[in-house]
Amino acid sequence: MTTITDIAAALGITPSTVSRALAGSSRVKEETRRAVEKKAKEMGYERNVVASNLRKGASSIVGIVVPRIHREFFSNCIGGAESVLNQAGYNVLICQTIESFESEVKALKTLKNYRVAGVLLSHAIESRSGDHVKEILGNTPLVQFDRVFPDLAGAKIVGDNCDGAFKATLHLIQAGYKRIGTLAGYMSSQAYVERLAGYRLALERAGIPFDPSIVYENTIVRETGYEAGLKAIEAGCDALYSSGAFNALGAIDALKEKGISIPDQFGIVGTANEGFTALINPSLSTLGQHPFEMGQAAARAFLEGSTDTEIIPMELIIRESSRKH
Amino acid sequence: MTTITDIAAALGITPSTVSRALAGSSRVKEETRRAVEKKAKEMGYERNVVASNLRKGASSIVGIVVPRIHREFFSNCIGGAESVLNQAGYNVLICQTIESFESEVKALKTLKNYRVAGVLLSHAIESRSGDHVKEILGNTPLVQFDRVFPDLAGAKIVGDNCDGAFKATLHLIQAGYKRIGTLAGYMSSQAYVERLAGYRLALERAGIPFDPSIVYENTIVRETGYEAGLKAIEAGCDALYSSGAFNALGAIDALKEKGISIPDQFGIVGTANEGFTALINPSLSTLGQHPFEMGQAAARAFLEGSTDTEIIPMELIIRESSRKH
DNA sequence: TGCAAATATACAAACGTTTGCACAAATCGC
DNA sequence: GCGATTTGTGCAAACGTTTGTATATTTGCA
Numbered sequence: 164m165t166t167i168t169d170i171a172a173a174l175g176i177t178p179s180t181v182s183r184a185l186a187g188s189s190r191v192k193e194e195t196r197r198a199v200e201k202k203a204k205e206m207g208y209e210r211n212v213v214a215s216n217l218r219k220g221a222s223s224i225v226g227i228v229v230p231r232i233h234r235e236f237f238s239n240c241i242g243g244a245e246s247v248l249n250q251a252g253y254n255v256l257i258c259q260t261i262e263s264f265e266s267e268v269k270a271l272k273t274l275k276n277y278r279v280a281g282v283l284l285s286h287a288i289e290s291r292s293g294d295h296v297k298e299i300l301g302n303t304p305l306v307q308f309d310r311v312f313p314d315l316a317g318a319k320i321v322g323d324n325c326d327g328a329f330k331a332t333l334h335l336i337q338a339g340y341k342r343i344g345t346l347a348g349y350m351s352s353q354a355y356v357e358r359l360a361g362y363r364l365a366l367e368r369a370g371i372p373f374d375p376s377i378v379y380e381n382t383i384v385r386e387t388g389y390e391a392g393l394k395a396i397e398a399g400c401d402a403l404y405s406s407g408a409f410n411a412l413g414a415i416d417a418l419k420e421k422g423i424s425i426p427d428q429f430g431i432v433g434t435a436n437e438g439f440t441a442l443i444n445p446s447l448s449t450l451g452q453h454p455f456e457m458g459q460a461a462a463r464a465f466l467e468g469s470t471d472t473e474i475i476p477m478e479l480i481i482r483e484s485s486r487k488h
Numbered sequence: 489m490t491t492i493t494d495i496a497a498a499l500g501i502t503p504s505t506v507s508r509a510l511a512g513s514s515r516v517k518e519e520t521r522r523a524v525e526k527k528a529k530e531m532g533y534e535r536n537v538v539a540s541n542l543r544k545g546a547s548s549i550v551g552i553v554v555p556r557i558h559r560e561f562f563s564n565c566i567g568g569a570e571s572v573l574n575q576a577g578y579n580v581l582i583c584q585t586i587e588s589f590e591s592e593v594k595a596l597k598t599l600k601n602y603r604v605a606g607v608l609l610s611h612a613i614e615s616r617s618g619d620h621v622k623e624i625l626g627n628t629p630l631v632q633f634d635r636v637f638p639d640l641a642g643a644k645i646v647g648d649n650c651d652g653a654f655k656a657t658l659h660l661i662q663a664g665y666k667r668i669g670t671l672a673g674y675m676s677s678q679a680y681v682e683r684l685a686g687y688r689l690a691l692e693r694a695g696i697p698f699d700p701s702i703v704y705e706n707t708i709v710r711e712t713g714y715e716a717g718l719k720a721i722e723a724g725c726d727a728l729y730s731s732g733a734f735n736a737l738g739a740i741d742a743l744k745e746k747g748i749s750i751p752d753q754f755g756i757v758g759t760a761n762e763g764f765t766a767l768i769n770p771s772l773s774t775l776g777q778h779p780f781e782m783g784q785a786a787a788r789a790f791l792e793g794s795t796d797t798e799i800i801p802m803e804l805i806i807r808e809s810s811r812k813h
Numbered sequence: 814t815g816c817a818a819a820t821a822t823a824c825a826a827a828c829g830t831t832t833g834c835a836c837a838a839a840t841c842g843c
Numbered sequence: 844g845c846g847a848t849t850t851g852t853g854c855a856a857a858c859g860t861t862t863g864t865a866t867a868t869t870t871g872c873a
Contacts, residue, residue: 164626166828168829176852177853177854178829178830178831179830179831179832179852179853179855180852180853182830182831182832183831183832183851186831189850190850190851191850191851191852192850192851209601210601210829210830211542211828211829212602212830213547213602213828213829213830214828214829214830214831214858215831216538216830217538217542217828217829217830217858217859217860218832219831219832219858220858222538224581232563232566232570233563233564233566234563235558235560238558238559238560238563238566241557241563241582242556242557242558242584245557245583249583249584254581254582255581255582256549256580256581256582257566257581258574259567259570259571272534275534276535276536277537277579278489278536278538437763438560438762438763439764439767439768442737442764443764443769444768444769455558491858491859492859492860502824503859503860503861504822504823504824505822505823507859507860507861507862508822508862511861515821515822516821516822517821520821520822535860536858536860538859538860539828539859540859540861541828541860542828542829542858542859542860542861543860543861544860545828814873815872815873816871816872816873817871817872817873818871818872819868819869819870819871821866821869822865822866822867822868823865824863824865824866825864825865826861826863827860827861827862828859828860829858830857830858831856832855832857833854833855833857834855834856835852835853835854835855836852836854837852837853838849838852839851841849842845842847842848843844843845843847
């Protein structure tokens with residue numbers, strides 16, 4: 164590979180001038196610059212960013228840490244972040260934690276060792292606090308998104324979980340459903356806590372007493388959603404606000420099995436606008452999370468050096484599963 | 489950040505000894521090594537991999553270039569590749585081309601500038617040959633996957649498109665469908681050419697003449713699938729092998745609109761086992777592509793320095809849309 | 814005891830850039 | 844036409860590692 168030293172030698176000047184010329188410094192003569200640029204192209208020069216970064220003590224890499232790359236939500240976040248960062252001249256180094264705390268620690272250390280310009284992080288479900296992040300990352304800029312620890316300094320991008328769940332539950336109430344349960348997620352995760360709070364708030368505003376016996380916690384996947392769905396039927400529910408999409412799918416399985424018609428006898432609204440929700444039968448009303456926009460927002464927060472918390476609204480998409488006639 | 493020089497100073501030895509101690513060289517005394525390791529931990533030392541890579545002229549980063557990160561197929565490839573590479577001590581730098589040739593060129597240049605250890609590439613639809621890759625990447629190891637140019641040297645990981653399409657079409661024939669059309673993709677892409685070939689082969693083996701008038705090219709998204717579906721009905725087809733999943737969905741839209749029952753009156757098999765295909769009604773029979781395994785295979789090919797072409801079998805998953813009673 | 818071999822560490826250069834400082838040449842004001 | 848300023852380039856150090864070679868120390872053996 165050709166280096167600036169090669170170019171300098173070919174032109175009978177020094178590497179420093181070549182460096183300045185290519186960097187567009189005003190301290191080099193127009194004529195020299197042109198000569199350098201011509202020669203560089205001729206010799207197929209491409210800057211070694213590793214050397215450049217080392218010398219400048221800076222990096223053009225931003226690390227992104229997510230639980231799982233191939234989860235629809237996160238791959239969309241990554242896509243959004245990449246598009247913004249790439250525009251700004253950054254590249255993204257991606258690590259997945261597979262929800263393991265240990266892997267999260269390892270990923271953060273790796274990124275620190277690369278001296279990345281910043282880190283965009285969504286925590287593993289196993290992580291219980293942000294202490295390890297602070298310790299490992301030091302003063303490397305950090306933006307947390309989706310799964311966030313409030314006590315950890317720096318920008319945070321979160322969905323408006325409480326408001327979203329509120330809107331979803333309110334919609335079920337207004338549609339005329341009377342006994343509305345919820346498939347709650349893990350209470351160790353802020354997002355699920357907030358969704359439960361929004362659900363509760365909507366009930367209380369409508370004068371409906373909150374009934375903990377129809378709150379089904381730790382239901383996240385299709386199977387647990389199915390089981391919770393059966394319990395909800397048993398408990399006399401006629402609607403569910405579900406804090407996820409796959410658990411809602413499981414609940415629908417249960418309803419179909421019991422011959423309960425959706426939405427006439429039972430209404431359901433899920434969360435996270437996964438692709439399939441619009442395509443199943445009945446199509447699932449859902450709270451859209453805008454993961455692509457969250458990724459973009461996280462990237463922008465990094466670029467702007469923001470330390471604010473940005474709340475991305477969630478959008479209620481009403482489909483067949485809650486459209487009572 | 490502490491450096492090996494700091495550690496050396498603290499111990500009254502030289503950076504070279506520290507470096508060797510941390511690298512586990514046999515040329516440093518056991519006692520010294522322990523002292524160095526202790527001090528390193530004490531001072532919170534983490535190796536600067538940028539400097540290390542510069543000096544060693546090596547890199548522990550592998551670049552992955554895909555059309556779109558958030559496409560289910562590619563995010564699964566990335567997930568598979570990341571899991572294998574991470575195990576082997578590599579990290580992945582991800583670039584997306586958004587199907588643009590220009591972006592692909594830019595991405596490859598970027599990766600070259602980072603002096604990555606290797607590149608895993610799936611081409612943008614706009615790319616018409618691999619010439620630019622050879623020119624930009626030089627001797628950087630390259631593994632192509634899914635979208636591949638055969639004339640480009642190096643390992644290739646591809647789905648067994650021809651065999652898969654053959655199996656899918658054969659299945660439709662055996663189910664008793666008589667006039668089987670196909671939603672073909674873009675003939676500029678090898679994968680779609682092969683799928684068409686497999687479709688044709690199955691017909692010919694069964695003694696059914698190949699009829700170009702029921703081959704619907706350039707149908708890839710739901711809308712074009714819908715339009716092609718209408719044409720297929722018009723043309724008297726009673727089945728379709730579709731080279732994608734979303735176009736198959738569009739064809740189903742058309743069939744439903746016309747009140748044609750699936751699978752009794754019309755059979756359909758799609759390609760690429762997208763999540764939704766199992767969840768829609770009727771569930772869509774599909775050719776599964778194993779993207780996670782393809783990503784793993786690509787990563788392994790890189791690690792092993794293979795230059796072979798590896799063919800990942802495609803799996804026919806028979807669901808409701810082709811299960812004729 | 815003395816010399817060769819083995820062991821452990823130091824020295825210094827190198828990877829390819831960038832950048833503060835020095836210096837030479839050109840330009841300007843008066 | 845002289846000193847002051849501007850302009851353009853060179854020199855050399857630095858970023859934090861790694862590594863070939865040299866040197867110092869220890870060990871082994873006769």
